[in-house]
Amino acid sequence: MSSSISIESSIREDAKPRLQKDADWLKRWTSTQITVEGHCDSRGSSEYNLGLGSRRATAVKDYLASLGVPAGRMTVVSKGKEAPACTDENEVLLAAESPRTLRDNDKVTSS
Numbered sequence: 001m002s003s004s005i006s007i008e009s010s011i012r013e014d015a016k017p018r019l020q021k022d023a024d025w026l027k028r029w030t031s032t033q034i035t036v037e038g039h040c041d042s043r044g045s046s047e048y049n050l051g052l053g054s055r056r057a058t059a060v061k062d063y064l065a066s067l068g069v070p071a072g073r074m075t076v077v078s079k080g081k082e083a084p085a086c087t088d089e090n091e092v093l094l095a096a097e098s099p100r101t102l103r104d105n106d107k108v109t110s111s
Contacts, residue, residue, distance in 0.1 A: 011063045019060065023067035036061045038078045046080055053078030 011019065026032060038053030038060075057076040065071045 011059055016063075019063055020067060023064050023069050026064065026069045026073070033073050033075070035075045035077050036064075038076070038080075040080055050078045050080035053080045 026034065036057040038055070038057030040049035040053050040056075044052070054076060057078060061071065061074045061076050064074060
C-alpha cells in the first residue's frame, strides 16, 4: 500500500498519477461529494497526529482542487492515530506511512 503524501504533508510525485485519475473521475461525476481522510500511525501524541492527519488530508484536497475538482465538493477529516488505516505496526509498514483515502458514501478508494 503506498502513501500519497509524505510526513511533511506534501504530495509525493509517485502519488500524482493516482490522484489525477481520482480528479478525472470526480470531474466526470460532478454531483459526487467526497470526504478525504487523513490517517496516522500510533507514534506521537493524539494531538499531534490529529493535526498531521488534517494536514495530510488537506494536502490531498488542495491538490485535487488544483486539478479542477471544486473544493466545495470535498470535506477533510482527520482520523489521527485513533483510526489508523493499518494496525500492523512493523517497521516496514510504519515507514510506508498512511494511505490516502477518499470516501464517496459507502464506496472507498485507497492507494
